[in-house]
Amino acid sequence: MQRELRLDGVGRRYGLRGPWVLRGVDLSVPPGALVRVEGTNGTGKSTLLRLLAGIDAPTEGRVTGRPRTAYVPERFPPALPFTAAAYLTHLGTVHGLSRRAAARAAGQWLDRLGAAGYASTPLARLSKGSSQKVAVAQALLAEPELLVLDEAWTGLDTDARAELERAVAERTASGGAVVFVDHDPSRLAGAPDAAYTVRDGTLHRRTEPAGAPAGPRVAIRVRGPAGAGLPADVVRIAASAEESGPGRYDLTVPASHSDVLLRTLLTARPPWHVVSVHAQEGPR
Numbered sequence: 001m002q003r004e005l006r007l008d009g010v011g012r013r014y015g016l017r018g019p020w021v022l023r024g025v026d027l028s029v030p031p032g033a034l035v036r037v038e039g040t041n042g043t044g045k046s047t048l049l050r051l052l053a054g055i056d057a058p059t060e061g062r063v064t065g066r067p068r069t070a071y072v073p074e075r076f077p078p079a080l081p082f083t084a085a086a087y088l089t090h091l092g093t094v095h096g097l098s099r100r101a102a103a104r105a106a107g108q109w110l111d112r113l114g115a116a117g118y119a120s121t122p123l124a125r126l127s128k129g130s131s132q133k134v135a136v137a138q139a140l141l142a143e144p145e146l147l148v149l150d151e152a153w154t155g156l157d158t159d160a161r162a163e164l165e166r167a168v169a170e171r172t173a174s175g176g177a178v179v180f181v182d183h184d185p186s187r188l189a190g191a192p193d194a195a196y197t198v199r200d201g202t203l204h205r206r207t208e209p210a211g212a213p214a215g216p217r218v219a220i221r222v223r224g225p226a227g228a229g230l231p232a233d234v235v236r237i238a239a240s241a242e243e244s245g246p247g248r249y250d251l252t253v254p255a256s257h258s259d260v261l262l263r264t265l266l267t268a269r270p271p272w273h274v275v276s277v278h279a280q281e282g283p284r
């Protein structure tokens with residue numbers, strides 16, 4: 001993602017004389033950022049996410065710098081006359097993939113989310129949880145520069161929830177931005193670069209962790225090629241990095257991001273040696 005998505009003085013109301021749901025919203029989402037949006041029911045979180053996703057336009061203000069965006073809505077359109085695989089393949093081509101690449105990506109994402117067995121099932125016959133997996137897969141398959149997730153974890157089983165957390169870590173590690181709303185305060189705990197609360201019709205940046213648990217972390221000790229600095233992708237994913245000797249580092253990372261960090265270390269050129277990995281309980 002090259003550009004920063006910016007909202008300047010954005011407001012949205014429904015209908016000509018409807019009350020303002022949001023007003024005076026200024027927000028920038030830089031490449032690689034993981035942004036959490038919070039707020040009590042009906043405050044305008046989904047309204048904000050639809051504006052960020054580009055499927056709705058502001059009543060006033062400007063949205064600039066839109067990157068290639070994908071969106072998991074709070075409610076997924078249900079009864080379309082396609083099988084899961086055909087629907088995802090079609091959407092992949094809409095996102096610019098060749099038919100063959102789209103079919104491959106559709107299969108891979110259904111598999112990662114534990115829904116490969118439903119590839120040939122018509123969307124209308126999928127359970128709520130399986131539909132949600134298709135909703136998530138359609139957003140991930142084109143590797144968007146900006147991923148907008150509105151309660152995307154709701155309805156997923158444990159494995160699929162963890163897979164979606166990993167997918168978020170992969171997107172931000174490769175320079176994409178992710179904006180999410182989730183009712184679980186421990187979702188991606190410790191990982192967001194910024195958190196905002198929608199309150200009184202506008203957006204407030206949260207500076208304090210405000211009761212959100214910092215979450216479990218993983219401590220990883222690594223050794224690199226002599227004299228090498230940490231690869232940039234590793235620096236981006238790690239929560240902290242301390243040099244303990246020449247080419248040796250002690251890293252910590254939110255647990256949701258540890259797989260992606262380990263993979264990044266092991267696939268670096270030249271690869272880094274992982275000396276030890278320890279789970280830590282996050283500070284409460």
Ligand SMILES: Nc1ncnc2c1ncn2[C@@H]1O[C@H](COP(=O)(O)OP(=O)(O)OP(=O)(O)O)[C@@H](O)[C@H]1O
Binds near residue numbers: 042044
């Ligand atoms: N399409 C629409 N037409 C009219 N009013 C709408 C529309 N979408 C949202 N609203 C109103 O805007 C306000 C904010 O709704 P929104 O869904 O953005 O809030 P939310 O914080 O996401 O809520 P929740 O946590 O319940 O999902 C609500 O009063 C809602 O009724």
